[in-house]
Each structure stands twice: as C-alpha cells, then as structure tokens.
Amino acid sequence: VLTQSPDFQSVTPNEKVTITCRASESIGGVLHWYQQKSGQSPKLLIKFASQSMPGVPSRFSGSGSGTDFTLTINSLEAEDAAAYYCHQSRSLPITFGQGTRLEIK
Amino acid sequence: EVQLVESGGGLVQPGGSLRLFCAGSGFTLSSYWMYWVRQVPGKGLEWVSGVNSDGSSTTYAESVKGRFTISRDNAKNTLYLQMNSLRAEDTAVYYCARVLAGGYDSAIDSWGQGTLVTVSS
Numbered sequence: 664v665l666t667q668s669p670d671f672q673s674v675t676p677n678e679k680v681t682i683t684c685r686a687s688e689s690i691g692g693v694l695h696w697y698q699q700k701s702g703q704s705p706k707l708l709i710k711f712a713s714q715s716m717p718g719v720p721s722r723f724s725g726s727g728s729g730t731d732f733t734l735t736i737n738s739l740e741a742e743d744a745a746a747y748y749c750h751q752s753r754s755l756p757i758t759f760g761q762g763t764r765l766e767i768k
Numbered sequence: 769e770v771q772l773v774e775s776g777g778g779l780v781q782p783g784g785s786l787r788l789f790c791a792g793s794g795f796t797l798s799s800y801w802m803y804w805v806r807q808v809p810g811k812g813l814e815w816v817s818g819v820n821s822d823g824s825s826t827t828y829a830e831s832v833k834g835r836f837t838i839s840r841d842n843a844k845n846t847l848y849l850q851m852n853s854l855r856a857e858d859t860a861v862y863y864c865a866r867v868l869a870g871g872y873d874s875a876i877d878s879w880g881q882g883t884l885v886t887v888s889s
Contacts, residue, residue, distance in 0.1 A: 695875035697813075704863060704879035705813065711875070748813055752873045756829050757803070757815040 665749055667760035675768045680736040682763045684749035689729045693753035696725055696734045699762075700745045708747075709734065741767050770794040770878045772864045777883030784854050784887070790847040790864030790880055798822065798842035801867035803876065804849045806860035806885075816862070817849065818872050827872070832858075854887045861885075 664687040674680055684694065692712040697705040707716050709725035712732055722737040736743055744767045749760040776788040788804070804816040817828045817838040826838050837850040847864055861882040868874040 693873055697876075699813075704881055705876070706879075707875050707877050710868065710877075716877075746812075750813075750875070752867075752875065755818075755827050755872070757818065757872070759813040759815065762812040 665751055665758050665760040667747075667749060667763050669763060670761065671764045671766070673766040673768055674739055676739055676741055678739050680739055680743075680765065682734040682736075682747055684727075684732040684734070684760050686730045686732075686751060690751045690753035692728045693751055694725075694727065694732045695750045695752070697748045697750060698743075698745045699748065705748065736765075739765075739767070743767065770866070772866065772878055772880035774862065774864050774880040774883035777862065777885045779886045779888065780854055781889050782855060782887055785850070785852045786854065786885060788849040788851065788862055788864075788883060788885070790849075792845045792847070792864075792866070795866075796842075797840065797845040797847070800869065801872050801874075802838075802840065802847045803865040803867060804838060804847075805863045805865050805876075805879075806858075807863065807882070808860045814860070818867075819847070820872070851885070854885075856887050859885060859887045 666685045694712045696709040699705040713725045746762045746764045771793045773791045803818045819826045819838045823840045835853045839848045863882045864880040865876040866878040868877045
C-alpha cells in the first residue's frame with residue numbers, strides 16, 4: 664500500500680512544495696511519480712525515485728528509498744496545478760498512491 | 769512519436785461484456801510490457817492488468833481476476849482487454865499504458881487518452 668500526504672494542498676506561486684509517499688513495506692527505489700492535469704492523461708515526471716525524465720522542468724525532483732519517498736517542487740509555477748501520484752512496481756500487484764491535488768492560489 | 773489510442777468503451781448493463789482495444793504506433797509493441805490502468809472520474813489511478821512483451825505472462829488486480837482477460841496481437845500492434853461480468857464499480861476511464869523497457873518493474877512512460885466504460889442499467 665502506498666500512502667501519500669497531503670491529499671490536497673493550496674499553494675502560492677514560487678512556494679516550495681513537498682509531497683510524500685510512504686510504502687507499507689520496503690520497495691527499494693522502485694517508485695515513480697506522475698503529474699495529471701485536469702482532463703489529461705498522467706505524465707511521468709520521475710522514475711526510480713530520483714531520475715528525472717527528459718523535458719521535465721528542473722524544479723521537480725525526487726528522493727527517498729525503502730519506504731519513504733518525496734517529490735519536491737521548487738519555486739512552484741501556476742502550470743503545476745495538477746494531481747500527483749506515486750507508483751510502485753517493485754512487486755505485484757502494481758499500486759498507486761491515492762494522489763495529491765495541488766491548487767494554485 | 770509514440771501514440772496509444774484506446775477504443776471500445778461505452779455503456780453496458782451490469783453482467784454484460786465489453787472489449788477494449790489499444791492501438792500502438794510510433795514504436796514496436798512487441799518490445800514492451802503493457803498495462804491497463806483505470807480511473808473513476810475525479811478519483812485516483814488503479815492498476816488493472818499487465819501482460820509481458822510476447823503475451824505469455826499475464827497478471828491481474830484481485831478486483832478483476834477471473835472476469836477480465838488481457839491479451840495482445842503484436843503483429844497488429846494492438847492490446848486488448850476483454851471485460852466480462854461487468855459491475856457498476858468497474859465504471860471508469862480505462863487507460864492503455866506502456867512500461868519502460870525491461871520487465872513489469874519499471875515506470876509507465878506512455879499513456880493513451882483513455883476510453884470511458886460505464887456500467888449501468
């Protein structure tokens with residue numbers, strides 16, 4: 664089971680945001696992060712806990728291993744309004760966190 | 769450009785069946801594990817099923833095991849999801865998703881636009 668926190672956060676532009684994802688058992692570094700904007704399909708931001716995907720802005724970063732993981736967004740921009748999901752593929756069944764919705768004030 | 773296009777969704781009565789299709793283009797489907805992932809509108813993502821590159825190994829979420837069947841035709845670059853004994857709780861947008869090169873234990877790097885399945889009388 665993957666548990667994200669918070670479920671919802673209202674933030675102002677230029678703020679730093681931290682989203683956490685906790686696994687119920689160790690998953691090593693097999694944890695990925697996605698961004699889903701309203702009406703769109705999810706987009707892969709970070710793979711294997713900390714590897715940024717090409718084209719993803721440098722303000723997005725990931726860290727962690729074992730059971731505790733973090734997605735950090737430095738200097739938030741208005742376009743970052745979205746839901747963010749963590750995903751573990753260390754073992755079957757594949758699972759996602761419940762999601763964190765970011766609202767930009 | 770990698771593209772995944774789902775089709776086959778629609779309105780079906782409880783207990784009915786539906787077959788979803790996912791057409792891949794811009795890449796060779798036979799090189800990748802593929803998933804189906806669903807999402808109730810306004811809610812989170814739920815993994816449904818996965819199939820390995822040659823179709824010889826399949827895996828399912830407990831919630832659909834015995835009712836859904838994933839398959840693929842690599843010659844047609846197409847992924848399928850046969851859904852039987854549908855329930856109201858299967859109502860969702862169904863996404864076709866490509867797993868990064870390797871086994872199932874990688875990230876999803878491409879998603880389709882989704883197809884809506886509504887189970888209702």
